[in-house]
Structure formats: C-alpha cells, structure tokens
Amino acid sequence: MDRKVRVRFAPSPTGPLHIGGVRTALYNYLFAKQHDGDLILRIEDTDSNRFVPGAEEYIQESFRWLGIRFDEGVGIGGPHGPYRQSERRDIYKKYVRQLLDAGKAYVAFDTPTELEAKRQEIPNFQYDASTRMQMVNSLTLPPEEVERRIAAGEKYVVRIKIEPNEDVHVHDLVRGEVVINSSIVDDKVLYKSADELPTYHLANVVDDYLMEISHVIRGEEWLPSAPLHVLLYRALGWEDVMPQFAHLPLLLKPDGNGKLSKRDGDRLGFPVFPLEWHDPKTGDVSSGYRESGYFPEAVINFLALLGWHAGSNQEIYSLDELVREFSLDRVSKSGAKFDFEKGKWFNHQYLKAKPDSEVADLFQSVLVQKGIIEDSERVTHVVGLVKDRVNFVPELWNECSFFFKAPTEFDEKSLKKRWKAESPAQMEELMQLIASMDDFSGVHAEPEIMAWIERKGYGVGIVMNAFRICLVGAARGPHIFEITDFIGKEETLNRMRYALEHISM
C-alpha cells in the first residue's frame, strides 16, 4: 500500500517529558523525515485527573531545544485538528455510538467498588466473554432498564465486546509477527460517561484513523494492548487503513533492571528530562540535560544509538545523517540500559568539534558569573587551549581560571612533588631575568628562558614546574608560555613574588 507517511508523537501531559519519550519522538521524527512524511504532535489528555499544568508547554519547549520540528499538531495547527484529545469529545462520541449500534460494544454499570470486590473474590478475574454475563451491563439488563438508568444519570462505561478464541495477528516492524489469542484480552473500557471522555485505546485508534496515521511507533509497553487496537480497527471497519506498528525497546535503569524512571535520575545523579522541571505541586526541581550543559545534538546522538545501530563503526551522527541512515529494522528488540558515562562522552565529542569562538560565547556567561570581563578574542584563544579536556562548557573554568585570576593557594601534592629545595632561588633568578626582558611575548620569552636554563645547567623540568606552580597554583594546565603570553610580564612577576612569599617549605 502506497500512502503518505504520517506518524505521531502523542504524550500525555502528566508531567515533564521523560527521556524515553524523547527517544520515541526522535525515532518518529527520523522515520517521518526519511520518508518525506509528516510528524504530528497530539496531546493525549483523556485522563482529566492526571493533568499537570505546564506539562504541555514543557513538551513543546523541549522539542524546540532539541531541534525536533513537528509538521502538525498542538501549537502548530493543521487540517486534522483539534490535536488535543480533550477538545475532541464529540468526535469520539460518534464512534462510541457506532460501536454500540453495531453490537461491537456494550454499556456497563458496574461501579469501581463492585469491580474491585470482584477482583478480590475471584483470583484472576477478567471482564470478558467468560464473565460479562454475570455483570451489570446492557447484555444482562433489559433494554428499558438500561434506558432508565442512563436517563436517571447513572454513571456507566462503554466496553468493547471481544469475541473469544480467535488468534489476533499483530505485524510489528521491529519484532515481526506477534500472535495473541483474543480470549486473554479483556473487554476494555472505551468510554466513561463520568467525564464524557474516551480512554486511551479508543481515542488513540479514532485519532490515528482520522489523522491518517500510517505508522504507529511507540514504546514496548504498548505491545500487550496492540491486539486490542487491531480488534478495534476491525470493529470500526477500518482494518484496511490500519497503521503499521513498531514497538520500541524500553530504556532501562543503569543499575539493576526495570524501566528508567524519574527517581533513578535523582538517585544516581543524572538528568532524565530534557529540560529542568519545576513540579508545580510539590515544588521539587528535577535537573535537565539543557541546564546540565548538554548540547542538543549530543543528546540526540546519544539517544539515537540507544536501541538503534547502523551496523557500521560510526558513532557520531548529525540529525541529518540520522534521517538518512535510520531504519526501523535495525532497531534492537531488547531494552537498553541507560549509560550516563557514554552520554558525557558524546557531549565531549561535540564540544571538541565546535569552533572555539562558539564555545567561547557560551563560556562568557560563566566568566561573567565569576566577575571576569574579557574580550571575546582573548577568551576564544584560551578556550582553544583547554576545551579538549572537558565534557561540558561550565567545566572549562576549572581548566583555565588561572588565565584570568591569580592563584591564591598552592596545591599541596604538586608542591610536594615539583617544588624543590632549589626552586625559591631559581625563581628569584628567573624573576630578575624576566624583569630585564623588553619583549615578553611567548615567542620571544620562551627561547630566552630556555637558553638561560641551559646556560645555568638547571633541570628544565625542575625550573618549569616550579614556574608553573607560581603561575597556576598547581602542576597542571596548558603550555606554560601560552599562560605567560596571556597574562603578561607584570602579572607574571606579581604571581611569582606572591608564590615566593606564600610557599613555605
């Protein structure tokens, strides 16, 4: 069947967008773009009890940050709206009516308490062909009684009537053929009169049909209900335009097993959300990738490879490359544990690849916080010297603070290892030499100082390390003449003087 590829990402606004959801959206995006198709953003808010204010805005901002663009949906518009399920009540009612009239569904009056009691009483109770004739519904009640109860305003639900003992085939693009016997699927609730809203299953099928969705790409947690959805398409007479299914493997916790959850992030100290989230009810703050210093490209790259692999040895992919290379049949079938360390490595790769000036612009805000004012050319130069050593922009400060700020303390370990008995005298001598120099630029100072060391017969390592400790405060950092060149003669002498006064042997 040749039809336009149309896929959707359909989150429920019950909180911040989970990183697993981001991956699902990403795969949908890649698949859509690869086939010149459309990606639709639909908000599944059919559970009025679980609505969380701000969640919808959060979702949209997350995708904006990540660079995943939708073609249609909430916040964008399009010809198949509204895209918020709570605004589609009347549409669903029509199909509930159709199902009822065709005898594919029925009205049930059993209250939640009664059902709970039933489940207590019967070990593996399931509302299905084997039990429905013992329940309170339009199959067991006379029609007038059903009418009377509805007219009286009694709360009811509409359940699908599943015909037992039939093998339902779900063709899954990542798993192949999955067969489930209809006897184990229960008469799921499709609609509740209490809020006049359908449940997920009905809303989902109706919307996918009406929005002309060609492929349903979603998490593996939906696999068990896929047969129900197939049966629903059949009951509504839409089987010929039923979308193809692809159930994605789950993202698992880094330690132990189980689905990755918000708590894992808090517990293990890494973000599980794209953006920082402030819970409006509890006031809790959960960290986000953006605020932790991640580049959106790195997050995308990292996520893409968690459950998908092109088969080559390539690991760094731009979004465009992913669009070209992605394919559902190379999605793995088993869950992937979330490896935060690898995520850092991806960010490192992107940071290294970025132009120094771009990283410097980002780093400027950190400098401002530290009270440092420097022009961008000088900052760019320093960034170029140290950016290979960190994973995140904010970490840059630890690697280059001494370019901007003189050390006030001296690292003990470095002192113990690199500050020798002769160091104070050598530094005094070096100060005199430096003071006498007219041209202190790196290119000039370096050969002159090296020549002096040789002339005196001093150890290069001994002099240079002591010099480094004076300037940096520790035995680390880039080439020493890059530092002297940057801070200049006066500052170099000041730091040496300070060091000689404060380092006690």
Next chain:
RNA sequence: GGUGCAUUCGUCUAGUGGCCUAGGACGCUGGCCUCUCACGCCGGAAACCCGGGUUCGAUUCCCGGACGCACUACCA
C-alpha cells in the same frame, strides 16, 4: 499467577550456519608523547545464559528451561 517480549564483554552494540582466534565504542587499565595535567596515539583485561535437537559444522536455526522486562485500571 496469567499473557507477551527479550537474552553477545560491566554498559551500548556488530554478527543472519563455516570469514569468529567473536569486531567497534563507553568505562577500566599499561605504555608513548611531554615542563605538568589533560587531549591524542599504540596496547591490555573483559562476552556468545543453560540443556537438548537439526546439520559435516552452530553465537547464528528449532524445542525446552532459566533469568530479565512489559502488560494484566473507568492511566497513558
């Protein structure tokens, strides 16, 4: 409990019956580079869940088991 899905180094994975002495990456680790610390480069340790089949030959195919996960709501 029931149903379904899965199972290669610690982790992400390559592998579709002989090319596997099982490849790559993260992490860990040894060395080189070097005034230091990093980066980088070169090396190392590290895996086919178990038992039956099928086959001349199974990591790869089939069956069983084990372990894991998901689902089992008037939630999505």
